[in-house]
Amino acid sequence: xxxxxxxxxxxxxxxxxxxxxxxxxxxxxxxxxxxxxxxxxxxxxxxxxxxxxxxxxxxxxxxxxxxxxxxxxxxxxxxxxxxxxxxxxxxxxxxxxxxxxxxxxxxxxxxxxxxxxxxxxxxxxxxxxxxxxxxxxxxxxxxxxxxxxxxxxxxxxxxxxxxxxxxxxxxxxxxxxxxxxxxxxxxxxxxxxxxxxxxxxxxxxxxxxxxxxxxxxxxxxxxxxxxxxxxxxxxxxxxxxxxxxxxxxxxxxxxxxxxxxxxxxxxxxxxx
Amino acid sequence: xxxxxxxxxxxxxxxxxxxxxxxxxxxxxxxxxxxxxxxxxxxxxxxxxxxxxxxxxxxxxxxxxxxxxxxxxxxxxxxxxxxxxxxxxxxxxxxxxxxxxxxxxxxxxxxxxxxxxxxxxxxxxxxxxxxxxxxxxxxxxxxxxxxxxxxxxxxxxxxxxxxxxxxxxxxxxxxxxxxxxxxxxxxxxxxxxxxxxxxxxxxxxxxxxxxxxxxxxxxxxxxxxxxxxxxxxxxxxxxxxxxxxxxxxxxxxxxxxxxxxxxxxxxxxxxxxxxxxxxxxxxxxxxxxxxxxxxxxxxxxxxxxxxxxxxxxxxxxxxxxxxxxxx
Numbered sequence: 001x002x003x004x005x006x007x008x009x010x011x012x013x014x015x016x017x018x019x020x021x022x023x024x025x026x027x028x029x030x031x032x033x034x035x036x037x038x039x040x041x042x043x044x045x046x047x048x049x050x051x052x053x054x055x056x057x058x059x060x061x062x063x064x065x066x067x068x069x070x071x072x073x074x075x076x077x078x079x080x081x082x083x084x085x086x087x088x089x090x091x092x093x094x095x096x097x098x099x100x101x102x103x104x105x106x107x108x109x110x111x112x113x114x115x116x117x118x119x120x121x122x123x124x125x126x127x128x129x130x131x132x133x134x135x136x137x138x139x140x141x142x143x144x145x146x147x148x149x150x151x152x153x154x155x156x157x158x159x160x161x162x163x164x165x166x167x168x169x170x171x172x173x174x175x176x177x178x179x180x181x182x183x184x185x186x187x188x189x190x191x192x193x194x195x196x197x198x199x200x201x202x203x204x205x206x207x208x209x210x211x212x213x214x215x216x217x218x219x220x221x222x223x224x225x226x227x228x229x230x231x232x233x234x235x236x237x238x239x240x241x242x243x244x245x246x247x248x249x250x251x252x253x254x255x256x257x258x259x260x261x262x263x264x265x266x267x268x269x270x271x272x
Numbered sequence: 273x274x275x276x277x278x279x280x281x282x283x284x285x286x287x288x289x290x291x292x293x294x295x296x297x298x299x300x301x302x303x304x305x306x307x308x309x310x311x312x313x314x315x316x317x318x319x320x321x322x323x324x325x326x327x328x329x330x331x332x333x334x335x336x337x338x339x340x341x342x343x344x345x346x347x348x349x350x351x352x353x354x355x356x357x358x359x360x361x362x363x364x365x366x367x368x369x370x371x372x373x374x375x376x377x378x379x380x381x382x383x384x385x386x387x388x389x390x391x392x393x394x395x396x397x398x399x400x401x402x403x404x405x406x407x408x409x410x411x412x413x414x415x416x417x418x419x420x421x422x423x424x425x426x427x428x429x430x431x432x433x434x435x436x437x438x439x440x441x442x443x444x445x446x447x448x449x450x451x452x453x454x455x456x457x458x459x460x461x462x463x464x465x466x467x468x469x470x471x472x473x474x475x476x477x478x479x480x481x482x483x484x485x486x487x488x489x490x491x492x493x494x495x496x497x498x499x500x501x502x503x504x505x506x507x508x509x510x511x512x513x514x515x516x517x518x519x520x521x522x523x524x525x526x527x528x529x530x531x532x533x534x535x536x537x538x539x540x541x542x543x544x545x546x547x548x549x550x551x552x553x554x555x556x557x558x559x560x561x562x563x564x565x566x567x568x569x570x571x572x573x574x575x576x577x578x579x580x581x582x583x584x585x586x587x588x589x590x591x592x593x594x595x596x597x598x599x
Binding site: 164169170172 | 341342343351353357359372373
């Protein structure tokens with residue numbers, strides 16, 4: 001029984017990691033070896049040429065910077081706006097159930113396929129002269145992550161017993177003080193999980209970046225990598241090298257936040 | 273001195289508390305007693321500033337506090353769930369009210385030590401709330417409330433999450449603590465035994481209104497209506513319809529006899545419950561059931577014949593609407 005379970009786990013891990021491994025090998029292979037038949041899983045001649053080509057003076061360094069900036073700024077902005085909104089929806093009863101309605105409306109913005117917003121967004125950004133700019137994309141990503149932050153954080157705030165906050169207010173805190181010093185520390189795992197989610201979404205986003213950017217000034221890694229599929233050739237080596245580097249920040253962040261992630265995602269499942 | 277006058281709170285169209293006026297003297301221990309949903313917790317939350325009344329005013333120590341934030345009222349509260357801060361140690365929890373008030377670190381430490389010693393919490397100061405038992409958490413909540421010597425204490429069913437033995441122990445300790453501190457205390461409960469033992473005065477509430485506000489002895493011996501009569505005392509007072517009136521007799525005022533005696537009426541034993549120190553006997557005379565308190569060791573079988581009478585001078589009379597008729 002145990003063997004069966006471990007066997008299944010091994011198979012799942014192999015299936016999940018095989019493409020990643022293949023990506024890494026291609027980024028290290030000479031071009032002649034990339035599509036050799038039979039495929040060379042191990043023992044091929046390694047080269048760092050693709051990495052050099054991608055990042056030394058190449059556009060990928062700029063894409064990387066853009067992606068880091070966008071992911072960071074849109075996550076911070078979405079949290080700054082979304083956390084207070086989530087707290088308000090979780091804690092205050094509005095007349096005529098408006099808290100519920102606003103909550104549902106915020107969620108509904110996630111229900112429509114993102115592509116339907118592309119044309120209006122394109123036109124609005126053009127009018128605002130924000131096409132092909134980092135600020136324009138940052139605004140779009142913030143808006144994209146905001147409903148998600150509100151919904152997730154609202155759930156986490158609702159997990160914190162009201163009485164703890166009321167106790168703090170009787171102990172001498174204002175509502176804001178109780179929020180900052182008592183409630184926020186208690187929802188830290190939830191905050192971390194939400195932040196990781198926002199970062200990953202912004203980091204991986206392809207569609208908006210593709211339509212709303214066109215030069216190195218604002219192009220992000222996913223779009224930049226895809227742009228190396230050209231009419232004349234597909235630069236597998238360079239694209240793979242960039243892909244490998246693109247994974248690293250997210251891996252590091254997820255590893256750092258892992259402790260919180262598990263607790264954040266399972267918060268409320270078990271009463272503390 | 274805490275004064276409520278005409279305090280009313282509506283949720284939608286339903287009045288949770290309606291027109292409550294109470295005056296609580298310095299150092300007095302008042303219990304708000306009533307069944308769940310009677311408005312006692314809402315009333316307490318208005319005193320705390322966690323709810324705002326729709327009408328009426330609340331004055332504490334001569335100052336109007338009706339519209340003030342909770343933190344500007346100088347009132348401490350102990351919650352049913354204790355509401356300790358899970359991410360702080362016991363010492364930090366107890367010292368929190370002083371830390372918010374920006375008192376000097378050394379002073380806070382000294383106060384925390386003093387209060388912890390007073391409540392037997394010294395060995396636990398470095399622990400976190402989750403490592404403590406229910407009784408210990410209860411003490412921490414108390415310590416956090418008394419450390420800043422507020423003008424008033426509010427306690428919302430503070431003992432209801434404890435097991436029966438601990439509850440009686442804490443009840444005694446609470447009473448003694450309040451006696452020492454002499455701070456106005458308002459205590460919410462649905463447990464009449466807690467109300468009787470703790471209070472200087474009990475305010476019995478029902479459907480948002482105060483039914484009776486008096487000493488435990490008067491609430492017990494002179495209930496103003498049938499609701500109070502039945503809510504206070506265990507087992508409850510017997511109510512017997514007679515003519516247009518209702519007669520009320522406490523179980524201890526029902527005398528039983530195994531043999532026929534003058535003035536006694538016949539009945540049969542419905543059930544007999546041996547409690548160790550006494551026996552609760554429910555008898556039936558066909559039309560009504562009557563509960564009586566009998567000495568321990570009395571042996572009464574199901575359906576055995578017994579004779580009973582009500583002790584003279586111990587019969588309460590209520591009119592058709594349930595109001596007490598004066599003797």
